[in-house]
Amino acid sequence: MEEIRLQKYLANNxxxxxxxxxxxxxxxxxxxxxxxxxxxxxxINPEKDKIKYNDKLVETDVKKVYIxxxxxxxxxxxVKDQFNRPTVMELLKRIKESVVPVGRLDMYTSGVLxxxxxxxxxxxxxxxxxxxNKTYQVTVKGKITNEEVENLRNGVDIGGxxxxxxxxxxxxxxxEKNISRIEITIHEGKNRQVRRMCEAIGxxxxxxxxxxxxxxxxxxxxxxxxRYLTNKEVKQILT
Numbered sequence: 001m002e003e004i005r006l007q008k009y010l011a012n013n014x015x016x017x018x019x020x021x022x023x024x025x026x027x028x029x030x031x032x033x034x035x036x037x038x039x040x041x042x043x044i045n046p047e048k049d050k051i052k053y054n055d056k057l058v059e060t061d062v063k064k065v066y067i068x069x070x071x072x073x074x075x076x077x078x079v080k081d082q083f084n085r086p087t088v089m090e091l092l093k094r095i096k097e098s099v100v101p102v103g104r105l106d107m108y109t110s111g112v113l114x115x116x117x118x119x120x121x122x123x124x125x126x127x128x129x130x131x132x133n134k135t136y137q138v139t140v141k142g143k144i145t146n147e148e149v150e151n152l153r154n155g156v157d158i159g160g161x162x163x164x165x166x167x168x169x170x171x172x173x174x175x176e177k178n179i180s181r182i183e184i185t186i187h188e189g190k191n192r193q194v195r196r197m198c199e200a201i202g203x204x205x206x207x208x209x210x211x212x213x214x215x216x217x218x219x220x221x222x223x224x225x226x227r228y229l230t231n232k233e234v235k236q237i238l239t
Contacts, residue, residue: 003043006030006051011119014062014098015053018123029054064118065097066229070218071113077104088113091224102126103189111136111210112218114229114237124238125213131187132237133167135212136194140203143173144180148201152184158196164188166197179206213237 004012010021010030021030028036031052032044044051051058071077075086079100088101092115099115103126112134116122124130152168167185174180180203184194195205211217214237221227229237 003045005040006032006037006042006044007040008119009044009046009051010053010058011122013058013060013119014100014117015058016100017102017126018119020100021119024053031055062117063097064121065095065099065116066118066121066234067092067095067099067115067226068216068218068221068229068233069113069115069226070221070223071105071110072223073108073110076107077101077113088115092226105210106192106195109208109210110223112213112216113210114213114216121234121238126189128188130238132214133185133187133212134189134210135183135185137171137181137183137209137211138194138198138205139179139181139207140198141206142178142180142203143175144170144182144201144203148203149182151201152182152197156197156200158190158193158200161190163190163193163197183211185212 007018007021007025010016011018015021016024022040024030025040026038028038030037032042033050046060069088069091071088075088075091078087079089081087085107097117099117102114102116102122105111105113125132149168149170153166155163155165169183171181171183186193194208198205216233216237
């Protein structure tokens, strides 16, 4: 069998995304044939070499799964949390496979979150070069103007970075309650990007919900519920 990079092997077998796997390697948490390896360029032979993560053998030929979760607010999108906050894994206790979140939603954002153990899939969905659309429904304080919407469409400065052009439409303006609802579609994934985009036009986010990744929606799932994606849906996301 052809040799592959250690971080790709870990990702392909559901340990973490490639980026996170690299962190584990650098932290000395990965062993190859009993020896700690911290070199990111290390290549291994999956048929001959024994790989351990946290002293546990990494199993090969793991069944690839893709889970769609309608994430409620109040949960962090990680496997473990250093501050002992509730994680999305607590909503997936019936899942036997070891999966990780594909990208993140912050603790106070609800909606579409995909989890998987397929490293290549995770890489393709999360890497900006693949330009996979993520759609958000945003409630902001105050009446949003056409000029502010146009600024969001063209790109705004979120702290030393100008966002790429976005699709933005006004869903509702409630002058009595002094709130506006807009829909924003982006293909980037900067930290808290949608919130920071709204802050850049002087609007405070009151509620944030990711409604779609590609064409995949959670309208058939209640908050906290999940289901497996079909093969057709997985292909839809990647095309």
